[in-house]
Amino acid sequence: MEIKAVALDLDGTLLDSNKKISQENRKILKLLESKGVKIIIVTGRTYISAKPYAEMLDMDSFVIAYNGAKVVNYRNDEVVLELPLEERYARRIIELAQDRDFHINLYQDNCWFVEELDRDETRHYSKMTGLTPVAKDFKSFEDYNMTKITIQDMANSQEFNEFCKHIENSFKGEVYTAKSQNFLFEVLNKNVNKGLILERVLKSYGISLDECVAFGDARNDLEMLKMVKYGVAMGNSDLGLKEQVNYVTDTNDNDGVAKFLKKYFLTQIVKYDKI
Structure with missing residues (x-):
């Protein structure tokens, strides 16, 4: 072969x-x-x-x-x-994750944005990837088209997995979702x-x-x-x-x-x- x-x-x-x-x-x-x-x-x-x-x-x-x-x-x-995730989906997914106090990572223009630097999730992901997070109020973006959004829960809790299922079912056919790690749920453009x-x-x-x-x-x-x-x-x-x-x-x-x-x-x- x-x-x-x-x-x-x-x-x-x-x-x-x-x-x-x-x-x-x-x-x-x-x-x-x-x-x-x-x-x-x-x-x-x-x-x-x-x-x-x-x-x-x-x-x-x-x-x-x-x-x-x-x-x-x-x-x-x-x-x-x-192929970024469109604003109308990004805004809604951010809101849903914030309502349940899950850690959110936003990616735009080759930058990784978080709202809190002093969280276990931020430190873990930084150590894993070698990236430096940028702290930003998620209400302050001028453009909400995101390269990718990830929701992170180091405990891989039942609540987290239920939330992932909820996003999958609520946005079926409109966005692409997958777990890249047990603790990391990814949301991207449907294509x-x-x-x-x-x-x-x-x-x-x-x-x-x-x-x-x-x-x-x-x-x-x-x-x-x-x-x-x-x-x-x-x-x-x-x-x-x-x-x-x-x-x-x-x-x-x-x-x-x-x-x-x-x-x-x-x-x-x-x-x-x-x-």
């Missing part, structure tokens, strides 16, 4: 628990790219948070960030595609998900979905994993995701990406004599 593209989620997939790309994963990806395979980051992270990993890999491709809401040429920071935007990027490169392998570990990866021919869940994924895809590999801490690529696409890596 041969492929022309590898699409990679970051957290829980390409990155290990220390948020690093292993030497083994990096070697295999660079070898594939040297043979003409496109290596594409597809993440729920902000573009600013994802860009350093693109630079580490020295990829010759776009970065798909915010679950697909923004596509960027990281070599010059040119925005290739952006955004990792699968839809990956398909558009692949098409721009003249690559079909049958020529792509994609890796992910969370619910927001599902559309991408089901859309391509080779959709791979990580070993650390929950059972619900694994049951819906055709392939499962080892965990993110055990070079699951590299192991799968070597097992199924060995002919494209034959010159790597240490396999």
Whole structure:
């Protein structure tokens, strides 16, 4: 078998628990790219948070960030595609989350906005992503078109999960929703998900979905994993995701990406004599 593209989620997939790309994963990806395979980051992270990993890999491709809401040429920071959540939905979702005192993250113009810097949720997300939050009164925006909104509850409480369901049901068909982590609920433009935007990027490169392998570990990866021919869940994924895809590999801490690529696409890596 041969492929022309590898699409990679970051957290829980390409990155290990220390948020690093292993030497083994990096070697295999660079070898594939040297043979003409496109290596594409597809993440729920902000573009600013994802860009350093693109630079580490020295990829010759776009970065798909915010679950697909923004596509960027990281070599010059040119925005290739952006599909924000419209104001009428953003305002209502902010109000609903505030009414229940859930922590809200707003993303606009490559900035991460919160109302309170001194909250556990803010500190945790900053540590996880390396981003610096900007404190802002959510009533003070001039423009409420948001790249993405996330609602955060570190306890993953029953109330939080009920709220997520309420948003899903209330805005069904009007917005896209998914959990990227158990504690993080994402709301985006209805035309955004990792699968839809990956398909558009692949098409721009003249690559079909049958020529792509994609890796992910969370619910927001599902559309991408089901859309391509080779959709791979990580070993650390929950059972619900694994049951819906055709392939499962080892965990993110055990070079699951590299192991799968070597097992199924060995002919494209034959010159790597240490396999």
